[in-house]
């Protein structure tokens with residue numbers, strides 16, 4: 001495990017460039033094993049999830065190399081093998097190998113995935129989708145066995161709830177199945193559109209992504225002809241927008257898709273942040289006075305659950321009481337006790353999180369723990385705002401999803417380092 005050490009109190013200024021989206025990347029890498037040719041991705045974020053997915057690929061004799069944001073994957077010599085459970089458990093998205101292996105070999109055996117501990121994260125809708133396509137599902141302790149000896153056949157799948165992961169897994173299993181699959185009540189996140197763009201460019205027939213009805217006509221082969229450029233990470237973007245507003249003297253955030261963040265930027269604007277939004281970048285000027293807001297997390301295009309914690313330090317600066325209701329993960333509260341240790345006035349109860357005005361002079365460095373990635377992001381921003389030294393233990397959670405975060409922050413005039421525990 002690593003720890004992040006922050007000397008707080010510096011004002012930040014300059015430019016930061018956002019990397020490729022974690023939640024696209026972690027679906028694209030498993031999707032690569034559906035190809036009959038080598039594939040290449042660029043603007044790949046340098047995050048732990050990518051390195052762990054590469055370990056999983058290696059176990060199947062799928063060679064990959066990653067340098068300067070370019071990831072090459074050659075799935076042409078893939079073999080069926082036992083997947084390394086430590087790497088599988090290190091991230092959530094390892095469950096995409098269920099859909100991808102099912103699509104490729106018509107069977108898969110995987111241990112349950114890990115990922116952020118943010119309350120219950122069942123995978124019943126993923127399994128329901130696989131069954132609808134003709135797979136049998138059996139579970140044995142922490143292991144899931146999937147088998148479709150007669151192949152996969154397109155079908156109608158109505159998702160009981162809007163799920164990013166289940167929608168992606170259904171796409172991965174259906175893309176090479178026989179016949180047509182219709183996914184209803186599908187999730188509409190931009191990362192799903194990115195995945196479908198990659199697959200369609202290889203010859204897949206996926207229509208309707210970005211709406212709640214996705215139609216997939218199965219194809220026999222997928223062949224990559226070009227490099228796929230991963231979309232910008234909207235959650236990383238939102239994190240830098242928040243920290244720029246909280247302690248910036250003018251920060252330009254480059255490589256942004258503003259349309260993916262409208263629910264978030266509209267809340268920042270409501271708070272009084274005079275964001276200057278351009279086609280692919282956003283300038284955050286120094287902020288004078290902030291108003292309290294109410295936030296309710298929703299599936300896309302609503303306010304993302306992954307952004308409630310990164311916005312929390314900014315809400316603490318606002319005059320009055322801000323309220324967060326996380327409808328996706330009501331138990332996503334791992335940041336609260338840690339932020340209290342740093343002097344923030346924040347409490348949870350009755351299904352909501354209440355953040356009261358905290359003068360930045362009252363925030364002080366402390367020893368805290370990043371219980372999960374976005375809790376870690378809120379501690380990191382608060383540590384930058386606070387006077388003194390903050391040590392964030394379990395910082396691997398942050399490194400799991402924030403591209404070259406120490407380098408990016410220090411270029412903005414922060415004082416941050418990572419050390420082994």
Ligand SMILES: CC(=O)N[C@H]1[C@@H](OP(=O)(O)OP(=O)(O)OC[C@H]2O[C@@H](n3ccc(=O)[nH]c3=O)[C@H](O)[C@@H]2O)O[C@H](CO)[C@@H](O)[C@@H]1O
Nearest residue numbers: 023093120121122123124125126162163164165166306328
């Ligand atoms: C790798 C990745 O892309 N992770 C994202 C993905 O996670 P993930 O794909 O795991 O999240 P889902 O969209 O599936 O979860 C949404 C809700 O549905 C519930 N549910 C989901 C599946 C299922 O089979 N049964 C079930 O009950 C979940 O408990 C949750 O309350 O979307 C989340 C919600 O936007 C984000 O926080 C994560 O960053």
Ligand SMILES: C=C(OP(=O)(O)O)C(=O)O
Nearest residue numbers: 092093115116306373374
């Ligand atoms: C919850 C998250 O990630 P994961 O689904 O990979 O655990 C996140 O990115 O905020």
